[in-house]
Amino acid sequence: MKDRRLLRLSLVLVITLLLLLFLSFGLDLGFEGSDDRAVELILNTNPDYTPWLSNLWEPGSDFMEKLLFGLQVTLGLALGVYFYIKLKAVQDVSR
Secondary structure, eight states, rough: HHHHHHHHHHHHHHHHHHHHHHHHHHHHOOOOHHHHHHHHHHHOOOTTTTSSOOOSOSSSSSSHHHHHHHHHHHHHHHHHHHHHHHHHHHHHOOO
């Protein structure tokens, strides 16, 4: 019984992760990062501003940026689901 439940949960997780990864490539929702907005606001407020630091590495294309963002979302969701399952398992054992 528990194996079937774990299998179903794993299947839902994999489908969700694949869907999120697919949507991160296929849709351009027009979201703008907070860094871009902050730079825009700072330059509007003080055009002579020069940043103290610069990026170590910046993706070369929008595709790479979307890929990295999609992987970050997928990893975050996977970790959240993993720790939720672990928490539920600990609670089930303690009962």
